[in-house]
Amino acid sequence: MEFKDYYQVLGVSKTATADDIKKAYRKLARKYHPDVSKEADAAARMAEVNEANAVLSDPEKREAYDALGRQAPHRPGQDFRPPPNWDAGFEFSDGAGTAGGPDGEFSDFFEQLFGRHARAQRAQSHYREAPRDAEWGGTPQPSRGNDHHARIELDLLDAYQGAERSLTLRGARLDDAGRMVHEQRNLQVKIPKGVREGQLIRLTGQGSPGTGGAPAGDLFLEVQFKPDPRWRAIDRDVYQPVAVAPWEAELGAVIEVHTPAGALEVTVPAHWKSARKLRLKGRGIPAATPGDLYLELSVALPPAHSDAERAAYTAMAKAFPRFDPRATPGA
Amino acid sequence: MTTAHNTPNVQPGELLDDTALFSLEDLARICHVAPGWVSERLEAGLLQADSLGGHWRFASATVVRARRLAQLETTFDADPQLAALTADLIEEVAHLRQRLQHLEAAMGHGPRPG
Numbered sequence: 001m002e003f004k005d006y007y008q009v010l011g012v013s014k015t016a017t018a019d020d021i022k023k024a025y026r027k028l029a030r031k032y033h034p035d036v037s038k039e040a041d042a043a044a045r046m047a048e049v050n051e052a053n054a055v056l057s058d059p060e061k062r063e064a065y066d067a068l069g070r071q072a073p074h075r076p077g078q079d080f081r082p083p084p085n086w087d088a089g090f091e092f093s094d095g096a097g098t099a100g101g102p103d104g105e106f107s108d109f110f111e112q113l114f115g116r117h118a119r120a121q122r123a124q125s126h127y128r129e130a131p132r133d134a135e136w137g138g139t140p141q142p143s144r145g146n147d148h149h150a151r152i153e154l155d156l157l158d159a160y161q162g163a164e165r166s167l168t169l170r171g172a173r174l175d176d177a178g179r180m181v182h183e184q185r186n187l188q189v190k191i192p193k194g195v196r197e198g199q200l201i202r203l204t205g206q207g208s209p210g211t212g213g214a215p216a217g218d219l220f221l222e223v224q225f226k227p228d229p230r231w232r233a234i235d236r237d238v239y240q241p242v243a244v245a246p247w248e249a250e251l252g253a254v255i256e257v258h259t260p261a262g263a264l265e266v267t268v269p270a271h272w273k274s275a276r277k278l279r280l281k282g283r284g285i286p287a288a289t290p291g292d293l294y295l296e297l298s299v300a301l302p303p304a305h306s307d308a309e310r311a312a313y314t315a316m317a318k319a320f321p322r323f324d325p326r327a328t329p330g331a
Numbered sequence: 332m333t334t335a336h337n338t339p340n341v342q343p344g345e346l347l348d349d350t351a352l353f354s355l356e357d358l359a360r361i362c363h364v365a366p367g368w369v370s371e372r373l374e375a376g377l378l379q380a381d382s383l384g385g386h387w388r389f390a391s392a393t394v395v396r397a398r399r400l401a402q403l404e405t406t407f408d409a410d411p412q413l414a415a416l417t418a419d420l421i422e423e424v425a426h427l428r429q430r431l432q433h434l435e436a437a438m439g440h441g442p443r444p445g
Contacts, residue, residue, distance in 0.1 A: 022408075029406045035399060035421050147361050149398065164341060192346040200391035201344035220361070221344065222395055227429070229436035 003080035004109045006052035006065065014066070018057065025053040051110050061114060068113070080109065142212030148219045152201075153226050154191060156233055159285045160260045162193035169219075189221070194287045197233055199223050231260060236291025238284045239277075243300035244268055259283060259293055266295065352381065352388035361394055362401045372400065377415040396422075 007014050010024040032039060032046040039045065055061045074080050150169055158165075167187045189203065200220045207217025225233060231240040242257055252270030256263055261283045268278070277294045284291020304310045347353075355373075359366045372378045373387065378397055380387040389397075396418055403414040 026407055033402075033406060035402070144360075188341040190341050190343045192344055195346055198392050198395060200347040200394060202347055203342045203344055206342060220347075220394070227432040227436050229433070232429075232433045 002107075002109060003074035003076060004048075004052070004107065005076040006055050008076055009048055009052035010056060012056075016056075018059075021053070021056045025049065025057065048107075051107060055110070055114070065113070142214040143210060144214045145208035145210040145217035147217040148207045149222065150219065151222045151224055153224050154195065156225050156228060156231055156238065156260055156285075158191050159195045159225075159233070160193065163191040165189050165191055167221075187219075194285060195223050196236060196285055197223060197225050233285060233291075236285040236287055236289075237294060238291060239294045239296055242278075242295045242297055244297055246272075246299055246301065249297070249299045257295060259295075261293060268297065272297075272299065347391040347394075352383070352390060353394060355380075355387045355389070358389050358394060358397055362397045364397075364401050368401070369397065372397070372411055372415075375411060375415075377411060 007016070010016075010021060010028065012020050012024045016024070028049045029046070031037060032042045032049060034043055034046060037046070055065050148169070150167070152165070152167060154163065154165070157163075165188075167189055169185055169187060187203070187206065189201075191201065195201065200222055203219040203221070205216045206219035209216045229241075231238055233239075238260060240257070240259060242255075244253070244255065247253075248255060248268055249272035250270065253268045254265055255268055257266050259280070261280075264280070264283070266278060266280070276297045278297065280293040280295065282290045283293035302309070304313050353361070355366055355369050359369050362369075369378065373380055377400065378389070378393055380389050380393065382388070399418045399421065400411070400414045403409050403417055404411060407414075409417070
């Protein structure tokens with residue numbers, strides 16, 4: 001087990017005041033919070049920062065941690081075993097107000113030092129209502145396992161067809177001795193047809209195991225679609241850019257379009273108007289009330305490489321002597 | 332300590348759409364907050380819900396938002412209104428980034444650094 005220097009993690013001195021610690025924590029939380037961070041290892045750093053804050057912002061834990069440092073000085077990363085009865089004489093309350101967040105996870109180091117308090121802490125963070133967990137030899141009460149949350153990226157086609165995906169998820173749980181055990185598991189998940197961006201998929205019983213015979217929690221997967229130049233979804237509606245030739249745009253045509261709903265023949269009406277969209281009702285994401293598919297038409301000009309192709313453009317210019325593409329303001 | 336195990340069988344996913352709504356107690360449990368926390372934010376208009384048979388029901392998108400609010404409030408000791416404003420901005424930025432990615436992909440540009 002590696003020794004952790006919580007002061008170093010938060011970037012504060014050993015004499016830092018509670019206010020200094022709070023400021024340092026918020027500054028780092030701003031940097032690594034999963035909703036705002038662009039750092040590659042944001043989740044891991046946030047967990048580390050949460051843990052350091054959980055210890056240093058709690059006077060009881062900080063006092064015990066400081067005393068441990070005086071008893072057995074270690075450098076960060078150095079192999080460490082807490083001395084027997086290292087916390088003798090220290091009294092810990094339930095740790096309310098020191099939770100790192102709903103998904104706080106703690107390292108082996110933290111669990112070895114504060115594990116038996118951590119369970120109570122997780123059960124009683126500021127807003128939690130979960131029943132009190134095992135405390136100081138008390139009998140554990142049956143408690144439903146925690147729910148887990150993860151984001152997954154899917155292709156829009158998965159929403160049309162449904163899919164089976166292999167997911168690798170990392171998590172942690174407490175073993176029977178109250179120690180944190182990190183786990184990695186692979187799940188084969190059946191993605192239902194009709195899924196939308198921001199929607200949740202629930203995998204019942206795939207969260208943390210319950211205690212005392214209570215059921216396991218659930219795993220919630222939040223769906224995001226991978227960016228795709230071919231199409232994008234807004235709620236159940238799907239938007240697809242489609243290029244048409246100048247003659248198709250002006251004269252009208254029947255064209256074949258490869259959409260997420262399959263290859264379709266679509267009639268392009270005559271007389272081009274810019275920003276024209278064609279609505280294909282019910283061809284959006286499938287549902288009891290399916291979305292619509294909007295084809296966003298744009299004119300593609302054929303490049304003139306050969307003499308014949310250049311001559312065709314010259315003839316076109318002669319055929320439209322009064323056409324002024326800059327007649328519209330801003331054109 | 333790290334353990335790894337595989338679960339080869341296929342887990343069926345249940346789609347939580349507008350017809351599979353969460354109760355106030357469900358939402359509180361998922362967000363690790365007390366039901367009163369949800370009620371307060373509902374009354375303040377920071378969370379949206381429908382009333383069915385005299386009970387509040389929440390769509391799955393509200394679960395994502397409520398979790399975000401709870402995390403912001405806990406991490407930054409944030410005022411609920413301020414956390415909601417931040418959540419609004421995060422949602423707006425995510426939406427705009429998605430549009431930008433789409434436009435860049437359509438124009439054949441690579442993603443922007445960062």
